[in-house]
Amino acid sequence: MSHIVFLLVPGLHLLDLAGPAQVFSTAADFGHSYQLSYVAEQPTVPTTQGLPLTARLDPPDLGPGDLIVVPGWRSRTLAASPPVGAACLQLLRDHHAQGGTVAGVCAGAELLGRAGLLDGRRCTTHHDVQDELAHRYPKASVVRDVLYTTDDRVVTSAGVASGIDLALHLIATRHGPGAAARVARDMVVYARRNGGEPQTSAMLRARSHFDDTVHRVQDLLDTRFDQPMPLRALAAAEGVSERTLTRLFTRATGGLTPLRYQQALRLERAEYLIGHGTTVDAAARAVGFEDPRMLRRLRARGVR
Template sequence: MTQIVFLLVPGLHLLDLAGPAQVFSTAAHNLDGAPYRLRYVAEQDDVPTAQGLPVRATTTWPELEPGDIVMVPGWRWGTGNPGWGRVGAATASRLAAHHQNGGTVASVCAGAFALAAAGLLDGRRCTTHHELQDELARRHPRANVVRDVLHVTDGRVVTSAGIASGIDLALHLIAVRHGPGAAARVARAMVVYARRNGDDQQIGAMLRHRSHLNDAVHRVQDLIDARFAEPLPLSALAAAGGVSQRTLTRLFGAATGLTPLRYQQLLRLEHAGHLIGQGVTVEAAARAVGFQDARMLRRLRSRTGATAARP
């Protein structure tokens, strides 16, 4: 029986906790040979959360074995609430001791600061939420902060970006222990669209180019997001936005810095990268995202600095 021990810190984000907990709970229910037992510990019985729903935990740590995982969900940063994000010296020592005894320690979002307080990030590659990366590097200069990735593993210390990326981290740990197929089964049971790779960007194309306020461009992006694998003539996109083709080209460029075609290509590249990272050949990934063959996919991946996988 493998224990997944969640260390709950005051001010924690519910999804930082619930996402990974759901992954391991689903694995225990759906996978043969995956007997996981979830436990929740804290420095106090009642733990306030950033979303206002208090959670209860035990203050007594279980006996830990090397195969167990201790995970620290993140918390809301910079609120001024006294005690939020606080990890005492005794708790930090427990984290360090578990790792020293051969165990795995993981964090989601600001949970990386708890691992850093335990000395577990010194000299190691790590990551955290993109808004906290500079602060982590400033406070802990011996940590090698890797920016704009979903999760990083270095010497049984696993750190991930913010909020929903905890699901990716937990699926990664399932894949390491039980294989990619098992992780895919868990993701499917959870209705997770795709298991993202650790080196995927924290902010995908849909988020990077959606911060504008132009309704017409958003309507066009909605169509491209839903049908990126299909041929989408500019006339059809303009009709979706309720503007002329010329006006769409001008508005789209002003709002996103891209043409509609380039935005569609970025989505295709991202989705192809997910497929290739899960073992799909370049040719099959190219066809799945709408390219006629792999040559265009390889060319675009080369232009964006992506490393083209071998067929």
């Protein structure tokens, strides 16, 4: 069971909280073992939208596989953000130091900055306060005009709805792109938003187009990336020729063929598995490569 702890600050935006919470809750509905908790310094937390929230005062025991998310709040400046006690900041520091992941949605990056977790790392926030974030934390590398960034288990996203993109990316890296695609479809969220080059998810990076035929083919590949998916089968599923599908796909995705897109999905998932202790040979088999040498070649070439 992985804990997803939302650290609630007075005046938070409901969608900053509800978007990621819905993603992980839906993932749990599909069999991924997540338990969501809501923690604050007071039992009742006011929100910007006027709906008070109930929270627990003590966080659950957390391990390296768990996640703390800080939803953003309304504030004209980051400097005028609500005060947060030392215990909350220490919770963020300790969890990260023990191998856990921390995330900030929108202004939530400010709390990560106060905890010292942005120093030397890439981060982002809402476009209205990007310059201020860079000024307040000069040791951080603020990336502008992207949906989210990840750097050494510190994850940040831009404003409001981008928290959904952030959560889908975490689902994709933990459980594979098929799981993220299934969650997105259930939420009636089309994974088509592009956060710019620093965004690392192959599934989302190649979705910033408007070709429905290609999106449907990508849905198939996202769900079955670890299975053989010959071009003829993909083309037949859409009722087009192989040549037409290749032309449409490469034009929509900026040069990727269906095979290269599938390889990027496999490589991304394999890198996650390897980073968590799986051998290269085992990772290759898990993502669908019959010969581990193919995975080694793709890693050496840096295919994305």
